[in-house]
Amino acid sequence: MGAVTVDGDRDHRWLAAAIELSESCPPSRTAFSVGAYVVDADDTVLATGYSREGDPVVHAEEVALLKLPGVDLAGATVYSSLEPCSQRASRPVSCARLILRAGVGRVVFGWREPAIFTDCDGAEILRTGGVDVMEIPELAAAVRLINAHLMPS
Numbered sequence: 630m631g632a633v634t635v636d637g638d639r640d641h642r643w644l645a646a647a648i649e650l651s652e653s654c655p656p657s658r659t660a661f662s663v664g665a666y667v668v669d670a671d672d673t674v675l676a677t678g679y680s681r682e683g684d685p686v687v688h689a690e691e692v693a694l695l696k697l698p699g700v701d702l703a704g705a706t707v708y709s710s711l712e713p714c715s716q717r718a719s720r721p722v723s724c725a726r727l728i729l730r731a732g733v734g735r736v737v738f739g740w741r742e743p744a745i746f747t748d749c750d751g752a753e754i755l756r757t758g759g760v761d762v763m764e765i766p767e768l769a770a771a772v773r774l775i776n777a778h779l780m781p782s
Contacts, residue, residue, distance in 0.1 A: 640737050640765060643668050643708040648739060648771050651689070651710045654680045661742070662775050663711045665689035667697060667733070670704040686719035694731050706735040710772045712742045712764075713751040725751035728760065735761040740769035745779055 643666050650664030660680060667675045678693030690713050707713070713724035713736060728736060741764065742749035755762045773780070 639672065640706075640708075640763065641768070643706070644710070644737055644739055644765055644768055645771075647689075647708040648710045648768060648775070650677060650679050651772070651775050653682070654689075655685075656778070657681065657685075658778070660686075661711050661779065663689035663709060665693045665710070666708040667693050667702065668706050668708060675700065675702075675705060688714060688717070688720075688724050690724040691720070691727055694727055694733075697731070702731050702733045705733055706737055707733050709736065709738045710775070711740050712738045712749055713755065714742065714747070715749050715751040715754050716747050723751065723754075725754040725758075728755060729758040733760060735763070737763045737765060739765050740772040743780075745781075 647664040647666050651662045653664070654662035663680045665678045669675055676693040676696040678689045678691070680689050681687060682692045690707055690709055707728055713728055715723050715725050717723055736755055742751065752762050752764065
């Protein structure tokens with residue numbers, strides 16, 4: 630497992646932007662609302678994505694990565710409001726695996742996926758694959774609020 634790199638102000642800023650982007654998601658009773666930014670080492674946004682952007686089953690990280698075919702992402706960070714998924718019903722490849730395949734070097738997320746639809750271990754898959762993974766739990770409340778409609782009462 631690689632050493633975790635922390636760039637507090639930058640990480641909070643981009644993760645907050647991803648959380649704000651998740652508010653663009655069309656509503657769903659069967660999927661989380663997630664926003665994602667892909668940002669390079671020079672602090673330039675390479676792509677963004679949100680759940681159900683243009684496709685009712687697309688995930689935020691997936692749509693952002695689809696906008697970057699052939700781009701070297703080793704120095705990039707994926708900022709995702711929710712932990713990247715480790716399994717999916719709608720597609721054969723999870724977001725954690727898509728991130729690994731794309732060669733992304735770092736992932737920052739705000740909230741670990743609760744076991745509502747599946748038991749997620751995306752952060753562990755990424756770490757095992759050599760990705761630098763950082764969770765910013767102080768921003769999780771904002772992600773939970775956006776997804777409150779999915780939470781058991």
